[in-house]
Every structure is written in C-alpha cells, then in structure tokens.
Amino acid sequence: MLEIRELNKVYRGSGRLVEAIGSVTFDVAAGELVCVVGPSGCGKTTLLRCVAGLLPAGGGEVRVAGEPVTGPPPRMAVVFQEYGRSLFPWMTVRQNVELPLKEKRLPRARRAELVAGSLAAVGLSDAADAHPWQLSGGMQQRVAIARAVAYEPEVLLMDEPFAAVDAQTRADLEDLILRLWRDLEVTALFVTHDIDEAVYLGQRVIVLSSSPTGVMADIKIDLPRDRDQLATRSLPLFGELRGQVYRWIQQARGAR
Structure with missing residues (x-):
C-alpha cells in the first residue's frame, strides 16, 4: 500500500544545504500498522510530511497503492501532534x-x-x-x-499524536488507535519518540538513524494482535523487543 524508495530531503539554511533525510527505503503492506522511531531531531516529522505530500521530496519516490505521491493523496489522512x-x-x-x-x-x-x-x-x-x-x-x-x-482513509499517518497528553490519557488513546485500526482495516504509519508505545502499537518498528536519516533496523513485533496495557506490557517478549529497539536507537545516537 505504501512504498518509500530512497527518499531524500535537503533544506537550504544559513547559506548552506542541510541534508535532513539521507536515503530512506521501506514498505508498509495493506492493513499493516508500522511505527517509526529514532533519535530526537532525526527527521521523523519531515519524513512523514514527505510521505503525506505536504513537503516535496528532494529525491526518491513515495507511492500509495502504486500511484506516485506528488501532493496530498485523496485517500490519506494525517493526525498531527x-x-x-x-x-x-x-x-x-x-x-x-x-x-x-x-x-x-x-x-x-x-x-x-x-x-x-x-x-x-x-x-x-x-x-x-x-x-x-x-x-x-x-x-x-x-x-x-x-x-x-x-x-x-486507506492510509492513516500519525505524527507523535499523544506526545502532549498525560500518561493515562495516552494509554487510552493507544488502545483507541488499536481498536480503530482493527475495525477499519486501515494502513497506518505511526511516528513516535516513545519506544514502549512503538512496541505496543506496531506490527513492525522502523528505527531511523541520526540525520542525515536512513533506516537502521526494521524489527518485526511478534506480540499477539489483541493487546492489553497490563498483560501485553508484562510479557517477557515485550521487554525483549523494547530492549532491542532501545539498543538500535542508542547505536543511532552514537553514530552521529
């Protein structure tokens, strides 16, 4: 449903070019919920805005259902932070x-x-x-x-939508998203800075490197499809997956 191929984004600032996104490539299958994490300032929001057609890419390509993205696609919705x-x-x-x-x-x-x-x-x-x-x-x-x-929408993009709410509200909204995703069978790309949230929500977690951004890891989340804030987060596998994502992000930070 969503194809991102060698996506690149360069800004001009203070008289010089700044490469915000180096080269990002990954796919999101129809009906899949994929979370994107990475170090602060690595370009997660820039990536999402390019995927949404809100920012022109400097290079590479984004396709939705096989069609190139040259502006906001008609069957895509975005929830902002x-x-x-x-x-x-x-x-x-x-x-x-x-x-x-x-x-x-x-x-x-x-x-x-x-x-x-x-x-x-x-x-x-x-x-x-x-x-x-x-x-x-x-x-x-x-x-x-x-x-x-x-x-x-056929594709739902979410840019750190729960960053500004309290912990209890955040948990409620996470469960709301999971329920809506299952009921609507929508394809979802969810950007977050919260590792636990990414593991709890995602079927896969994409870990981005520091800027200029690339994909460091694509981690499959083998947790049960039906998830619960207490039971799921208490599973040993949840802790293992969280640690795996955390180690990749620490590696990304050290690669600056």
Missing part, C-alpha cells in the same frame, strides 16, 4: 469533523452519517455541539482522530 492547532476553535466538534467531507462534496446525509459514526467510535457523541476549547487535550485529540476516521 499539535491537535490544538489542527482544530478550528470557532467551529463545533461536529463542524470540525465534517469539514473535509464537504471538500469531498459528499451529500449532507452521508456527511452526517460519517460524522456520527466517527464521533461514536472515539466516544465523543455527547460532545458534538461543544467547541474544541471546551474540551480536554485528550478529547481534542479524539476529535482530530474522529475527523481522520470520518474521511475514510
């Missing part, structure tokens, strides 16, 4: 979720159906007429997730 800046405060929750559906020119009845279904899926049916500023941070991020779900 800064949920407060991605929601319109003057719109209600319902209006925020419905907005991209209007851009798709869907009939009103279909829009209403999708909005209601996505808000129910994230547990916010009772907050449909509230405004984002009336909600907690975790609830605001649920609105952003509901908006992505309502869009009916």
